[in-house]
Amino acid sequence: MTESGVADKGGLHVIAADRNEAQRIDRQLFGRCGRQGDPGSFEAILSLEDALLKKYFPPTLTVLTSVLARLGIPVPGLLMMRIAQRLAERHHAKLRHNLLSVDEKLKETMAFSGPIE
Secondary structure, three states: OOOOOOHHHOOEEEEEOOOOOOHHHHHHHHHHHHHHHOOEEEEEOOOOOOHHHHHHOOHHHHHHHHHHHHOOOOOOHHHHHHHHHHHHHHHHHHHHHHHHHHHHHHHHHHHHHOOOO
16 A cells, blocks of 8 residues: 555645745745646735735725725735735835945945955
C-alpha cells in the first residue's frame, strides 16, 4: 500500500490571513500553492479592520465602505486591499527616493574632505 501525496489530494491550499504591503510578496505566497504544474489553491481572508487598510486606505473611503457594508451592499475587499497596497508601495518608494537624495547630498557635502572609504 502506497501513501498518496499532496498532489493526489488536490495539492497545497494557501490561506492568507494577513496581506503584505507589497503585492509582489502576496503573489509569491500565492504562487507556493501550485509550483511546477502541481495542483493547488489559495484564498485570502480580508477584514475592514486589517492593519494595512487602517494605515494606508483613505479614511473617507473607509467610512464609505463601512456604510455600504451596513446597508448590505457588497464591499469590494480585494479592490480596497490593492488600493492600500499601492499606496503603501508608493509611500515606500518615496522613502527610498528621499534616502537616496539625502545620501547624495551627504556625499557632496563630504566631498571636500577626500574620497569616501
